[in-house]
Amino acid sequence: MLDIKLLRTDPDAVKAAIARRGDDTSGIDRAVELDASVRAVGTERDDIRSRVNALSKEVGALHRDGKGDEASALQDESKALGEREKSLAAEADELQAALRQQLLHIANMPAPDAPDGLTEDDNIVVRVEGHDPDGYAEHQKVPHWEVGEQLGILDVDRAVKMSGSMFAMYRGAGAHLLSALINYGLDRNRDAFEQIRPPTVVKTDTMIGTGHLPKFSDDAYHLERDDLWAIPTAEVPLTSMVAGEVLDESELPMRLMAHTSCYRREAGSAGRDTRGLLRVHEFDKVELYAFCTPDQAQAMHMEILERAENAIRDLGLAHRVLDLACGDISGAGARTYDIEVFAPGADRWLEVSSVSWCTDYQARRANIRYRPEGEKGTQFVHSLNGSGLAVPRVWAGIVETYRQPDGSVKIPEALRPYMGGVTEIPVPA
């Protein structure tokens, strides 16, 4: 969430920034009003408390001195004040909760240099690599769900039988390719990122920390009986891992990575992208994540983007990098780069990574701070995340790009060590 002090001192600047997303800014005015009330009521409450505390001290002293009469007079006065304190305290708590609720619904401010625009059409293409629209042969123009069926490596029908539409099942070499991609994604970042295997079912507070709740509850799977949520991305548990903690500056930057299943209800996209692996409710992803100081954030953003892009490049996939327009950046992000792979069979760009710099927005929600060396006090960390490798869409890109004239699929060089030296997935006899 945003710093209430900033809203207080410069509400117009905040509104201008939020307006760049196309978001309604009236919530900011409401927050500022609530904040003023919180402080007014809080000050009055503290004042009364101060008097009650002083009186109680006197009462104690009088009792010790055996002056019970004088004490009981003060007790009555204190008791009367207590009533007033109680109602003020209740009011202050209510206002405080309302303010937090208000703040939780306001998105992060886009970075000043994030591109203008409200829709994905306004995203800026930073670079395109390896893509020649006319350079694909006919045998590459077969969508992966058909290739998958022909080769017996993707069984959507049976997955749908078990779990409903938008679920997928990989078989044989297809499942092997999947695990190879996961291990490939982890191994190439092992030099700097600590691998974490977090829980994938988490509490409500954990989901609030990243900004996935309270606003986007329709997008997540909820296990009602135990009030737990299936994570939509490893970003959720990785952020909350150190929630409420004060980190040492020497621990920063803290680089983490995790492979998890990710669960998304895709509430707003029923009936869209339902073919194959374009959009599924459950998928595997290797996530790259970092906590750092504000000074380190810019370089860390570039580092994660570079690692994510290198992973795609080394697989030999045509791809492009987009600098997202303000309106297309997700709620917690201030600046986001997307990486899209071109899938010649599906004949479209598939988003395979989204690398976001969340400034201190998530750190505020989850209360994650660090102690700057040589300074007193604490500061909020910056958090960054990016998909190191979103498996199904990369899988799709590979199967389509590497399809041979005879229908088999060649395995990219970089993945062969992860597939026991297998060089191709053959057409079944």
Added chain:
RNA sequence: GGAGGGAUGGCAGAGCGGACGAUUGCACUGGUCUUGAAAACCAGCGGGCCUUCACGGGUCCCGGGGGUUCGAAUCCCCCUCCCUCCGCCA
């Protein structure tokens, strides 16, 4: 799932209705001493919010939430987590 025990500052560990935001030890930081280091000694040593140009002042925080009381770390209730035992189980 049942029965018992516990949760206090970075760690260890007192306090069990009033002078306690909290004794003490360790750790940490600064100083004295020393050629330097160690030791010793002295001092400092949590966070949030409000207020102040500043010095400072106020308030809250002893796992979380409610209650009793003039006053709660201390008493009562609920919850969470941890430990021990029993049951069940990959």
